[in-house]
Amino acid sequence: MQIVEQDIEEHPPQNRSLEALKHLGPGGAAVQQIFSMIGHSRFFSDFTRTDIETLARSMQIYFAEPDQALIREGDIDDYMLLLIEGEVEIVKRDRRDLQQPMTRVGPGATLGEMSMIDGEPRFATCTAVTPATFAVLSRDGMVKLILEEPSLGAKILIKLVTLLSARLRQTSHNLLHHMER
Amino acid sequence: MQIVEQDIEEHPPQNRSLEALKHLGPGGAAVQQIFSMIGHSRFFSDFTRTDIETLARSMQIYFAEPDQALIREGDIDDYMLLLIEGEVEIVKRDRRDLQQPMTRVGPGATLGEMSMIDGEPRFATCTAVTPATFAVLSRDGMVKLILEEPSLGAKILIKLVTLLSARLRQTSHNLLHHMER
Numbered sequence: 471m472q473i474v475e476q477d478i479e480e481h482p483p484q485n486r487s488l489e490a491l492k493h494l495g496p497g498g499a500a501v502q503q504i505f506s507m508i509g510h511s512r513f514f515s516d517f518t519r520t521d522i523e524t525l526a527r528s529m530q531i532y533f534a535e536p537d538q539a540l541i542r543e544g545d546i547d548d549y550m551l552l553l554i555e556g557e558v559e560i561v562k563r564d565r566r567d568l569q570q571p572m573t574r575v576g577p578g579a580t581l582g583e584m585s586m587i588d589g590e591p592r593f594a595t596c597t598a599v600t601p602a603t604f605a606v607l608s609r610d611g612m613v614k615l616i617l618e619e620p621s622l623g624a625k626i627l628i629k630l631v632t633l634l635s636a637r638l639r640q641t642s643h644n645l646l647h648h649m650e651r
Numbered sequence: 652m653q654i655v656e657q658d659i660e661e662h663p664p665q666n667r668s669l670e671a672l673k674h675l676g677p678g679g680a681a682v683q684q685i686f687s688m689i690g691h692s693r694f695f696s697d698f699t700r701t702d703i704e705t706l707a708r709s710m711q712i713y714f715a716e717p718d719q720a721l722i723r724e725g726d727i728d729d730y731m732l733l734l735i736e737g738e739v740e741i742v743k744r745d746r747r748d749l750q751q752p753m754t755r756v757g758p759g760a761t762l763g764e765m766s767m768i769d770g771e772p773r774f775a776t777c778t779a780v781t782p783a784t785f786a787v788l789s790r791d792g793m794v795k796l797i798l799e800e801p802s803l804g805a806k807i808l809i810k811l812v813t814l815l816s817a818r819l820r821q822t823s824h825n826l827l828h829h830m831e832r
Binding site (some may be wrong): 562584590620621623634635638639641643644645648649650 | 662743746765797813816820826
């Protein structure tokens with residue numbers, strides 16, 4: 471991700487998975503909803519109300535029916551999402567091309583941070599198990615936030631580093647455990 | 652990591668591993684040296700000369716003899732480092748408390764980012780294989796950079812997210828590979 475002013479576009483992200491889903495509107499209208507689920511989200515624990523309002527204005531709200539994909543393995547797109555309501559299953563294709571369930575997440579979970587930042591293909595598929603409402607932050611939205619609200623941008627980036635760091639520790643532990651068997 | 656102005660201290664980090672090593676001085680004096688190894692470092696590939704100079708002024712340069720540890724598994728300390736010269740081996744204790752070599756890295760590698768950000772104990776030990784010169788960025792130094800040079804701070808944070816993301820993808824791939832066996 472490079473921060474270049476002219477890269478920023480004003481419209482919501484156009485992405486294959488999102489295009490198939492219902493767009494509920496800009497995130498600014500969902501501040502109260504986002505606020506009411508903050509208790510569940512490690513991501514927002516030290517954000518002020520103003521932080522959340524600013525961030526929400528950079529997001530778009532979408533809705534997925536059960537079995538619809540929020541993110542598809544292998545796709546190249548550029549958003550992360552914050553699950554506001556509902557349950558989502560994460561599955562990945564194994565070597566025999568079968569979908570293997572990895573884990574389920576609920577409100578407050580964030581998904582898709584890696585591809586938002588590094589632009590690499592999606593690692594896994596995220597599918598709604600129940601009706602699911604979620605807020606989308608595109609790479610453009612993130613770049614704009616960093617340029618216009620640098621201290622909030624830094625706060626979000628530090629959160630992302632902390633989150634990835636925790637996942638990397640956990641995954642490395644699991645890997646060592648499997649290798650020592 | 653919380654960004655709080657009064658947390659910042661002006662002295663170099665006091666850490667168990669670093670205390671045992673030779674302190675060569677502030678990073679500002681090593682800008683040329685850091686610049687000359689940029690070609691090897693994915694970390695710096697899109698940093699300008701001014702970026703490097705500003706970052707170098709926030710760093711301290713240390714030297715380790717072969718077999719000296721730059722970072723020790725289990726320690727709680729707060730710095731990341733950039734290897735300028737030499738080779739470093741990363742080892743981790745297995746369940747029988749034996750040191751298992753994981754990988755070796757050379758000039759341009761960064762180490763210890765996770766603990767700098769999340770403050771959790773060190774995941775592995777990094778030991779010099781050859782005489783090694785490296786630049787240290789403490790958490791205080793990072794916080795100060797973010798506050799005083801927010802756009803450079805964001806650039807470094809984006810690098811860290813990208814780096815952790817790449818490692819997480821690789822480690823997850825390795826884990827899946829082992830689980831599918």
